[in-house]
Amino acid sequence: MAERNVVLNNPILDNPQAGTTREQELIAQVQHGQNELFYELVRPYERRVYAAALAILRNETDAEDAAQEAMLKALANIRQFRAEARFSTWLIQITVNEALMRRRRERTAMMEGIDDRRDEEGEYTPRDFADWREIPSEALERKEVRQKLAEALASLDRKYREVFVLRDMEQFNIQETAEALGISVASVKTRLLRARLMLRDLLAGGWERGWFSRLPFEKGSKPW
Amino acid sequence: MVNQEAVKCEQVWQEISNYLEGDVDAGLRMAMEEHFRACKKCASVLAGTRNVIRLYNDERMIEVPAGFGRRLERRLVRDARLRSRGWSTWSAWLVPVAALALISGGLRWASSLTVAHPLQSEHAQPGHDIPPDMTVVVSAGAKEFHVPGCEFIHNKDKARTLTAKEAIREGYVPCVKCMRKYLQAASAESSADSGFEADVDADVDHRPGAGR
Numbered sequence: 001m002a003e004r005n006v007v008l009n010n011p012i013l014d015n016p017q018a019g020t021t022r023e024q025e026l027i028a029q030v031q032h033g034q035n036e037l038f039y040e041l042v043r044p045y046e047r048r049v050y051a052a053a054l055a056i057l058r059n060e061t062d063a064e065d066a067a068q069e070a071m072l073k074a075l076a077n078i079r080q081f082r083a084e085a086r087f088s089t090w091l092i093q094i095t096v097n098e099a100l101m102r103r104r105r106e107r108t109a110m111m112e113g114i115d116d117r118r119d120e121e122g123e124y125t126p127r128d129f130a131d132w133r134e135i136p137s138e139a140l141e142r143k144e145v146r147q148k149l150a151e152a153l154a155s156l157d158r159k160y161r162e163v164f165v166l167r168d169m170e171q172f173n174i175q176e177t178a179e180a181l182g183i184s185v186a187s188v189k190t191r192l193l194r195a196r197l198m199l200r201d202l203l204a205g206g207w208e209r210g211w212f213s214r215l216p217f218e219k220g221s222k223p224w
Numbered sequence: 225m226v227n228q229e230a231v232k233c234e235q236v237w238q239e240i241s242n243y244l245e246g247d248v249d250a251g252l253r254m255a256m257e258e259h260f261r262a263c264k265k266c267a268s269v270l271a272g273t274r275n276v277i278r279l280y281n282d283e284r285m286i287e288v289p290a291g292f293g294r295r296l297e298r299r300l301v302r303d304a305r306l307r308s309r310g311w312s313t314w315s316a317w318l319v320p321v322a323a324l325a326l327i328s329g330g331l332r333w334a335s336s337l338t339v340a341h342p343l344q345s346e347h348a349q350p351g352h353d354i355p356p357d358m359t360v361v362v363s364a365g366a367k368e369f370h371v372p373g374c375e376f377i378h379n380k381d382k383a384r385t386l387t388a389k390e391a392i393r394e395g396y397v398p399c400v401k402c403m404r405k406y407l408q409a410a411s412a413e414s415s416a417d418s419g420f421e422a423d424v425d426a427d428v429d430h431r432p433g434a435g436r
Contacts, residue, residue: 071296126272140279199276201272
């Protein structure tokens with residue numbers, strides 16, 4: 001896996017719960033039939049499971065139902081989980097499979113258009129926002145900021161959204177993302193680049209529209 | 225190795241995601257870093273893209289509907305109950321089914337004591353030219369009839385004598401050892417008809433109850 005120190009902190013990867021002895025104990029106990037402990041096992045990941053389902057299905061109700069169904073499948077197949085894998089990755093992979101299956105079944109992919117299935121050719125030219133500054137993570141305390149970010153993500157075509165969510169929100173690596181979505185590593189990289197740049201442009205445009213206007217930036221400076 | 229001076233804005237934009245992944249070679253990395261120092265726009269793109277990754281990477285960006293965890297837990301519990309109810313439903317069916325099987329098995333076992341035996345073994349053969357009035361020995365629970373004194377008579381304490389005709393009528397078949405000559409004749413005819421050789425000695429199992 002490529003180093004990601006350039007990307008600063010990673011609160012999800014740094015989750016102290018991941019891969020801990022307690023988690024391993026819980027996995028072993030559930031594998032030996034103590035199903036009542038399963039919720040305790042998956043609770044740290046329930047938000048990520050939901051986010052993965054939502055990225056694919058786009059509808060909150062469908063995403064919640066798919067997430068629940070995926071957890072039931074995970075419980076039914078818990079004996080197939082092998083310790084060498086990350087439990088969170090295994091769990092989210094099952095969720096992605098469930099959501100993709102539902103989308104195929106409901107044919108929503110058809111509604112998003114044929115062009116959505118292919119990577120766009122050619123280079124993407126980022127918009128020119130000359131001034132920039134790091135946006136402090138405190139900005140996320142504001143619900144309106146989170147909402148605008150969520151809207152920007154939701155506005156991406158699904159092929160970009162799915163890759164971005166798995167890589168940048170779920171912390172799948174490039175290879176895991178490719179396997180989860182059944183696409184090539186090269187496609188993951190292409191789509192990830194496009195998704196990140198499009199979001200950057202959308203959020204920079206949001207700056208111009210005043211989304212971050214109350215953030216404590218120095219006078220005259222912008223975050224992009 | 226990429227020439228640092230040759231790096232253009234377009235190439236920087238193309239590689240900026242890989243750069244943030246740490247997925248570019250050292251030469252390109254140095255060239256890009258040089259470019260970022262000199263190009264305000266690309267520095268802005270880099271900073272903005274970093275902002276995107278950092279903000280979306282924050283757990284606060286993953287919002288779930290109110291009550292999501294509670295509903296998930298409830299569904300897991302409900303499913304567990306359904307599964308256990310499914311088991312109890314299945315086991316409730318199992319009792320009468322098992323009882324029927326036992327009754328049926330018992331009846332078949334009981335009837336086997338009085339009704340003619342079917343040919344149960346793959347080795348069982350009807351024999352050929354067996355003298356009908358020949359005295360043979362059968363025993364309860366076995367399927368073959370024997371020449372008196374045959375060492376393969378099972379349950380000798382429950383043995384009885386009868387004629388070969390009676391034994392055949394009751395469903396017994398000739399012992400493949402002591403009645404061998406009658407079987408070989410039959411088998412020779414059979415293999416002549418089918419084109420296959422039959423070796424009645426092969427895989428003969430004379431353990432008590434074998435072949436049942």
